[in-house]
Amino acid sequence: MPESFWRLRGRCLKLGHDVPHANGIVPLRLITGRENDPAKITPYLFEQIAPGFAAQCKPGDIVVAGRRFGMGPKVPGYIGMRALGLGLVCESMPVQAYRGAIGEGLRVLSPCPGVLDACETGDLLEVDFSTGRFTNETRGTTREFAPLPPELQELVLHGGTAGWLVQWAKTNQPA
Amino acid sequence: MGFTAIEKVLARVSRDEGHRAGVRAGTLVYPEPDMVMIHDGLVIDAKNALDAAGITQIHAPERTMMVSDHDVLYGSERAAQRGAFNRRTAKTWRIQNFYDVGRGGHGHIFPMEDGLVVPGMFYFDNDTHATNAGAVGAFGLRVGGEIARVLATGTTWVPVPQSVRLELRGRLARGVYGRDVGFYLARSVAAGLLPFDLDYRVLEYAGDLDQFGLGARVALCSTATEMRAAGVFVPPSARILDYCKARAKRPLHTVYPDADAHYEASGTIDLAQIGPQVVLPGDVTRATDIGEAVGTAVDHAFIGSCGSGMYDDLLVAASILKGRQLAPGTRLFVVPGSERSTKRLVADGLMQVFLDAGAIVLPAGCGPCNDAVVGPLGSGEVSISTATNNNTGRFGPRDASLFLGSPATVAASAVMGRITDARTMSADAAVLDALETCYA
Numbered sequence: 251m252p253e254s255f256w257r258l259r260g261r262c263l264k265l266g267h268d269v270p271h272a273n274g275i276v277p278l279r280l281i282t283g284r285e286n287d288p289a290k291i292t293p294y295l296f297e298q299i300a301p302g303f304a305a306q307c308k309p310g311d312i313v314v315a316g317r318r319f320g321m322g323p324k325v326p327g328y329i330g331m332r333a334l335g336l337g338l339v340c341e342s343m344p345v346q347a348y349r350g351a352i353g354e355g356l357r358v359l360s361p362c363p364g365v366l367d368a369c370e371t372g373d374l375l376e377v378d379f380s381t382g383r384f385t386n387e388t389r390g391t392t393r394e395f396a397p398l399p400p401e402l403q404e405l406v407l408h409g410g411t412a413g414w415l416v417q418w419a420k421t422n423q424p425a
Numbered sequence: 426m427g428f429t430a431i432e433k434v435l436a437r438v439s440r441d442e443g444h445r446a447g448v449r450a451g452t453l454v455y456p457e458p459d460m461v462m463i464h465d466g467l468v469i470d471a472k473n474a475l476d477a478a479g480i481t482q483i484h485a486p487e488r489t490m491m492v493s494d495h496d497v498l499y500g501s502e503r504a505a506q507r508g509a510f511n512r513r514t515a516k517t518w519r520i521q522n523f524y525d526v527g528r529g530g531h532g533h534i535f536p537m538e539d540g541l542v543v544p545g546m547f548y549f550d551n552d553t554h555a556t557n558a559g560a561v562g563a564f565g566l567r568v569g570g571e572i573a574r575v576l577a578t579g580t581t582w583v584p585v586p587q588s589v590r591l592e593l594r595g596r597l598a599r600g601v602y603g604r605d606v607g608f609y610l611a612r613s614v615a616a617g618l619l620p621f622d623l624d625y626r627v628l629e630y631a632g633d634l635d636q637f638g639l640g641a642r643v644a645l646c647s648t649a650t651e652m653r654a655a656g657v658f659v660p661p662s663a664r665i666l667d668y669c670k671a672r673a674k675r676p677l678h679t680v681y682p683d684a685d686a687h688y689e690a691s692g693t694i695d696l697a698q699i700g701p702q703v704v705l706p707g708d709v710t711r712a713t714d715i716g717e718a719v720g721t722a723v724d725h726a727f728i729g730s731c732g733s734g735m736y737d738d739l740l741v742a743a744s745i746l747k748g749r750q751l752a753p754g755t756r757l758f759v760v761p762g763s764e765r766s767t768k769r770l771v772a773d774g775l776m777q778v779f780l781d782a783g784a785i786v787l788p789a790g791c792g793p794c795n796d797a798v799v800g801p802l803g804s805g806e807v808s809i810s811t812a813t814n815n816n817t818g819r820f821g822p823r824d825a826s827l828f829l830g831s832p833a834t835v836a837a838s839a840v841m842g843r844i845t846d847a848r849t850m851s852a853d854a855a856v857l858d859a860l861e862t863c864y865a
Contacts, residue, residue, distance in 0.1 A: 321624075322653070323569055345584055345625035346569075346653070353571055401453055401582060411574050415478040418578060423480055 255407065256380035256398075258337040258357065260310030262373040263296070263303055264366065267316035271347070273298050275320060275327030285326050288333030295330045309335025312375045316340065316366050320347030328354040332410075337377055339365055339384065339395075352402050355410030359384070362395040379406075427683020429588035430658040431627045434564050434680055438547045440580060450587040450689070455580045459675060460541070460548035461485065462565070463572050464532055465493040466795070467551040468511045474573035483518045484579035490522040490541070491515050492532030494790040496798045499526075504798070518576075527764065530789030533557040533565075533731040534762030537639070538864075540672030544661050544679040549575045554731040554813060556650040559657035560642035561669055562679060564627075566655065586655040587689040588682075589621045592632035595697040600848040602741065602831040603637065603644025604733060604811060608702035608712035609694065611648045615710035619692035623649055626689065627656040629682060633696070635662050639864035640737025644831075647732030651709045651814045658682075668864055701846055704829035709814055718828060718844045725808035725820070726757040726839035728832050729787075730794040733811035734762025736769060736863045742836040743775045744856040745847055746782040752842025757784040757835075758800045760792030775856070782840070797821040809838045 272278040277294050285291055295304040296313075313336055320327070323346040331338060332355050343351070343360040351358050357379045365384065369375060373388040382397035398406065408414040428436070428447050436448045440455040448454055463471060468491065475481075483489060491511065499505040508526065515523040522541070529535045533554045536542040544562040548555070551572035555565025566583065568574075574581045593606070613619045621628075628649045637645065642665070646657040660681050661669070670677065703718040705711040728742050739761060751757055759779050761767045767789055770776040779786050785800075793800035794812045801821035802808055808820055808827050815827035828844060837847035 323567075344653070345586070345655070349571070350569075399453060405582075411571055412474060412477065415474065415480065415574060415577060419478045419480045422578070423482070 256357070257376065257378045258310045258312060259374070259376040260308060260312055262369045262371055262375050263300055263307070263311065263313045264369055264371045265299065265313065265315040265319075267341070268318050268321065269299065269315050270321050271324040271327055276330060280326045281324050286329055288329055291326050291330035292333050295327065295334065304334070307334055307336065310337075312337045312339055312377055314339045314365055314369050317342045319343045319360070320351065322347060323350050325350040325354050328356045332356045337379065339377055341365055352405055353411045355406050355408070355413065357406060358398060359395055365393065365395070368393050426687055427685040429627065429686045429688065430562070430629055430660070430680050430682045431564060431586055431588060431656055432686070433682075434545060434547050434678070435583065435585050437678060448585050450585050450687070452585045454583050454585055456547055456549075456583055457580055458548045458575070459488065459546040461489045461572070461575055462532060462548060462550040462555065463489070463491055463576070464495055464552055465507070465511050466495040467570070467572060468514050469507060470570060471551070471573040471576060472510075472514050474570070475577055478577070480577045483576045486519040487521045489518070489520050489576065490524065490532070490536070491520050492524045492529060493526045494531045495795040497526040497788050497790040498799055500798060527788060530761065530763035530765070531731060531734050531791060534643070534734045535765060535789070537561050538672070538763055538765055540669065540674040543669050543673045543675055544666065544677050546675065546678060549581070554650055556654060556657045557643055557646050557731055559646045559659055560639060561665060562658060562661040564656045564658070586625050586627045588627040588629050588686070589623070590629045590631055590688040590691040591619070592691070592693045593630060593634065594632050594693055594695050596633065596636055597696045597699065600833060601699055601701055602833060603641035604647065604831040605699055605702045606645060606694070606696065607648030607732070608704055608709065608829065609699045611652060611709040612712040613694070614652060620690045621692060623652040623654040625653060625655045627658055628654050629658045629688070631660070634659060638737065638860070639665060639668060640735030643735050644732060644738075647813055648709050664865070701831060701834055701848065703809075703834065703844060704815055706815060706817070706826045706828060708816055709829070715830070715834065715844070715846050719846055721828070721844040722807060723755055723809050723828070723838055723843060724806040725800070725802050726755060726835050727760070727793050727800060727808065727810035727812060728757070728835050729760025729762065729792045730811055730813045731762070731791070732813045733832050734760070736766050737860055738811065738832040739766060739770060739775065740856055740859050740863060741832045743778045744852040745833060745836040745840065745850060746784065747778045747853040747856060749782055749840045751783040751839050755839050755842045757782070757839040758787055758792055759784050760787045761789045764789045773859070784839070793820055809835050809844055811835055
């Protein structure tokens with residue numbers, strides 16, 4: 251397992267509590283249109299709540315959010331976040347939202363109680379999703395959270411459920 | 426410490442032997458389901474997903490059910506082509522339980538009537554309304570598009586949900602029904618009067634439940650689902666068990682929660698306090714006492730959906746429609762939950778009641794409740810229905826006004842042409858008497 255895959259280093263985008271999927275992570279029209287093409291999603295990521303972020307962010311940047319991030323089972327936003335190489339750390343995520351994010355292969359740490367107090371937008375962060383270590387290099391502080399469960403790491407490593415299924419089929423389908 | 430209903434059921438079906446003695450909320454399990462269900466709207470996506478992975482066979486065709494309920498009339502060529510695709514896929518995947526259009530009805534209704542969903546079972550479903558299984562003390566869990574993984578591999582990961590307990594005390598007054606309880610629950614949760622968050626929780630009912638027959642129990646499952654409950658559990662009464670045993674096509678694994686089970690939160694509703702509820706346009710949390718909406722003119726009415734698709738619901742509506750006509754300018758769609766119920770309407774003479782009133786009886790299934798593929802509204806029109814929710818745009822135009830009510834409220838409103846408290850109208854006593862025995 252490539253260690254660097256699990257360890258992201260980049261700038262923090264800090265969001266608040268209750269970021270909805272529709273008109274929070276992505277505009278509603280991408281959800282009702284069931285958009286799943288990353289190229290059509292990424293320009294609009296966080297458009298309503300962090301204008302300009304999608305154009306400026308770099309692979310490795312970390313979105314840090316509060317409680318109940320993503321509310322609901324929709325997934326276009328996670329497709330976009332993964333395509334941009336972002337990681338997600340949040341105080342909590344509804345199970346169906348978490349399931350959607352993992353299913354799309356997004357690197358996620360949740361729940362991370364108190365993480366909003368551990369960073370500000372623009373801080374340089376390093377997060378290891380396989381161990382749960384959260385380092386704020388700007389502040390020189392480290393927090394330990396629960397890692398992405400080992401059972402789910404395999405899913406994320408293969409890019410989500412679709413990629414995992416391809417791997418599964420190679421060893422489990424009759425020729 | 427004891428176990429909740431979902432903890433017991435997931436312990437039984439977990440792939441991991443170590444879980445047999447019991448699993449706790451939060452544990453990650455891989456259930457080996459008693460059944461897998463997919464509906465007509467998701468088959469193309471699932472087939473494409475498996476094709477993309479080079480997967481040509483599904484894990485357990487003998488335990489998989491494919492149901493055509495979301496679009497049974499094919500109002501477009503595209504819909505007909507999708508039906509043809511689904512039929513070919515059922516054949517390719519060798520699905521043993523394929524309920525094509527006109528062959529079963531609503532996938533969250535008829536399997537309980539037919540003994541395919543029985544107490545204590547666990548199944549995976551692409552659709553969120555699988556929670557209806559709670560009406561017989563079973564669990565259906567929504568996994569959305571991940572149903573493709575379940576079809577291929579037989580399982581997927583499931584965090585065991587937390588459970589919340591709601592005790593219903595006392596008796597419902599005459600003219601108040603299961604849907605009213607659900608709407609009242611929604612407004613109570615939204616107002617913070619019940620200490621619950623239902624998001625991915627199992628809602629376990631307790632208390633004075635013997636007054637609720639199978640149809641009412643289905644109604645009790647509906648609204649919590651719209652508040653994102655992972656499951657609903659109504660502990661089966663002796664009557665429910667008798668009904669299920671007499672029809673069961675698979676073994677029963679009936680469970681009840683332990684007296685010392687752990688609940689994340691608990692609350693109580695005094696049933697006698699509840700009157701007929703109407704949900705104002707927006708979402709189910711906008712439920713209110715019917716008085717606030719009485720008199721609103723309606724163009725469109727609909728009785729059916731997974732929340733009100735049982736024979737009880739048809740009886741209640743017929744008891745008000747009997748000998749009456751719909752108001753001029755108001756149209757009413759009646760959608761039985763099962764083909765069995767449609768046939769029963771004919772046998773009981775109630776089909777004549779609906780037709781004499783001027784209602785349009787559609788084939789069993791979701792009816793307008795699925796993206797208004799049939800019976801949509803026009804711009805600016807007003808509807809009152811028993812749909813499972815009234816989210817903006819559910820019946821087509823976003824500027825239409827969607828109200829929800831019980832089948833009695835909807836039937837009365839369709840007759841009067843405006844939202845009406847059914848308790849102000851006479852109801853046919855003989856038709857209502859049949860409620861006692863309609864799922865006996």
